[in-house]
Amino acid sequence: MAINAYTQKETSKGNESENRSNGIDAFFSPDSFSKLSSIMNNKTVMSGSYLFWEGEAADHLYYVKKGRVKLTKTTDSGNKMTLYLHHAGDLFGQMDPFQTNTQTFNAEVIEDAEFGIIEQKDLELLLWQHRDLAIAFMKWMGVMHRMTQSKFRDLMLYGKTGALCSLLIRLCNSYGVQQGNMIRIDKKMNNSEMAEMIGATRESVNRLLNDMRKEDVISIEHGTIFVKDVAYLRQICKCENCPLEVCRV
Template sequence: MSEHLNVIKEHGNTNCFSESNFNRLLVSMKDRIVPEGSHLFWEGDVSDKLFYIKRGRIKLTKSTDEGKELILYMYQTGDMVGQADPFFSTKHSFNAEVLEESEIGVIEHKDLEILICQHCEFAIDFMKWMGIHHRLTQTKFRDLMLYGKPGALCSTLIRLGNTYGEEQGDNILINKKITHTDLSNMIGATRESVNRMLSDLRKKDAVEYDSGMIVIKDLAMLQEICHCEFCPNEICRI
């Protein structure tokens, strides 16, 4: 594996694959470029592929009957996207929107089945990937449901810090511009309530803004509000 691809894998959700098994995955992919604003798939499409992000960012969303968008996952370079139960001819439950021009490796389920049948160690690594996916989903629902909107917001800020964070002394800069609308869509709240909660956190000196980007100043306070369970970073991510 090239050094470049090795770095990508280590920063994505595919770091559970050994080098040899990751190479098998790479060989089975068909590359394509997808433009910003397009969709990898829509809710209701047949789930017959997985998608590996070689370059770019993808968000998975769910729309309510009232037309409100809930952002469930934000994927980036090194992540594999798709249904975690790929062998039951299911349909996608979410929309996958491309946030910037991306290079995607497309893996057909039939090719994945061959790899799993031929290489038992690949099957074990794939099960690890599925386990990470399920744990990520479980912890996100815990954060959204158990500790109210302030807990959900603080958890989301921590996850953003783990995903996009850059250390600046004792602070963590979330090096992506995240709007209040984005945050409200991530936690199922109104933009106005997110504004109020962020204002409260700024008054407590837990967060601040730097050139439109959020800076976490008191990580311990955010962890206390959301009753953080200190999950590993591959789980505690946006």
């Protein structure tokens, strides 16, 4: 859910250590990350390709070295929902060590990307050998589950308006840059993309954004959203002050 610490530095396009400061650095120390890096296999994937599909074996983790990927879920009616957007510095995957699992999302690469891929058998051996890494990994898994729960909470409890307000705050946390009294969301998203993330129609998102503009909560210039009143957004989505690691897209 949304939190009061909603601004970040601009997304890093520099070296890997800078990327980690916006991703898994909150969970893994440099030493633990070095252990993970030692078992990663590099893979380059072009935009428009898929890393995996729903229903496939979930036996890998993916560390994003550069690029972006979105995780989507297809509903029974055939509609697609975007649940996560991952960028450089993120670690993702539904692999549960020491048991068999299947993917419940599709992973679509939306910007040419490079990944460090961790195989389940290699990770299990590493966790057996290093207790500190195992503890860090458990913390990371816990936050990932909490993030999923908070997103489903947004979608189910406070309607499309609450879900959109929460999405805007998550975008501020992930891509926001302070600009005077406003927060500029540096990642441009069209109304169809936003609708896909909250389970709404493009027309509904367009109407809700127009209502927020009339209330002077946001402004939109050349496709860039500026958030003027975060307190309003937090009130509508019943903010629970979740940590930054949870309140993100």
